[in-house]
Amino acid sequence: SAVISQKPSRDICQRGTSLTIQCQVDSQVTMMFWYRQQPGQSLTLIATANQGSEATYESGFVIDKFPISRPNLTFSTLTVSNLSPEDSSIYLCSVEVNQIVGGDTQYFGPGTRLTVL
Amino acid sequence: AQKVTQAQTEISVVEKEDVTLDCVYETRDTTYYLFWYKQPPSGELVFLIRRNSFDEQNEISGRYSWNFQKSTSSFNFTITASQVVDSAVYFCALSEDNQGGKLIFGQGTELSVKP
Numbered sequence: 715s716a717v718i719s720q721k722p723s724r725d726i727c728q729r730g731t732s733l734t735i736q737c738q739v740d741s742q743v744t745m746m747f748w749y750r751q752q753p754g755q756s757l758t759l760i761a762t763a764n765q766g767s768e769a770t771y772e773s774g775f776v777i778d779k780f781p782i783s784r785p786n787l788t789f790s791t792l793t794v795s796n797l798s799p800e801d802s803s804i805y806l807c808s809v810e811v812n813q814i815v816g817g818d819t820q821y822f823g824p825g826t827r828l829t830v831l
Numbered sequence: 832a833q834k835v836t837q838a839q840t841e842i843s844v845v846e847k848e849d850v851t852l853d854c855v856y857e858t859r860d861t862t863y864y865l866f867w868y869k870q871p872p873s874g875e876l877v878f879l880i881r882r883n884s885f886d887e888q889n890e891i892s893g894r895y896s897w898n899f900q901k902s903t904s905s906f907n908f909t910i911t912a913s914q915v916v917d918s919a920v921y922f923c924a925l926s927e928d929n930q931g932g933k934l935i936f937g938q939g940t941e942l943s944v945k946p
Binding site: 820 | 864866868873874875876877878881883922931932933934936937938939
């Protein structure tokens with residue numbers, strides 16, 4: 715598995731501002747992912763962040779709103795820009811771990827709870 | 832198109848009861864992977880199991896067991912002798928081969944185990 719940390723764990727932000735979320739993993743991984751979980755909802759993939767290339771965004775998510783950086787194999791950031799109350803969600807990063815027994819599996823960080831006023 | 836359906840939104844049981852969480856999936860791929868995750872009130876997503884489409888063997892891990900049936904496109908999860916600590920939201924997820932690891936999640940089933 716992998717040990718993943720996220721900062722901040724929660725934040726309350728004003729409308730129109732931005733929040734940058736950090737994701738740190740304890741080992742080098744190729745694939746990192748960012749998910750959004752709106753209140754009472756399931757998880758939706760925002761984008762895939764591979765080191766050395768531009769992030770790949772899912773339908774409905776754009777780089778201007780959710781810029782992502784992936785400077786090395788253990789770290790990534792997600793910025794949520796121009797915040798509105800609709801952005802209030804839990805944001806989770808995950809990493810894919812390639813295991814000899816069990817295959818490729820995604821492990822998740824603890825999440826960042828964002829509230830936009 | 833790929834899809835995961837967890838028809839049970841909420842389930843409430845009394846401690847020590849057995850409970851089964853249903854998961855039905857849709858995919859056109861012949862190679863795919865199925866997962867179950869647990870999300871306790873703290874919010875963190877905890878990995879429980881991964882199954883590939885070529886392995887239909889049922890699996891048991893302690894009080895947890897999983898029943899994978901390709902004929903009905905189902906991957907159900909049973910908790911035997913439930914405990915209060917099992918209270919959480921459980922998500923079933925699907926990943927297709929050559930989709931870059933993308934996980935498609937079901938809507939989740941909230942399990943409440945009462946003492």
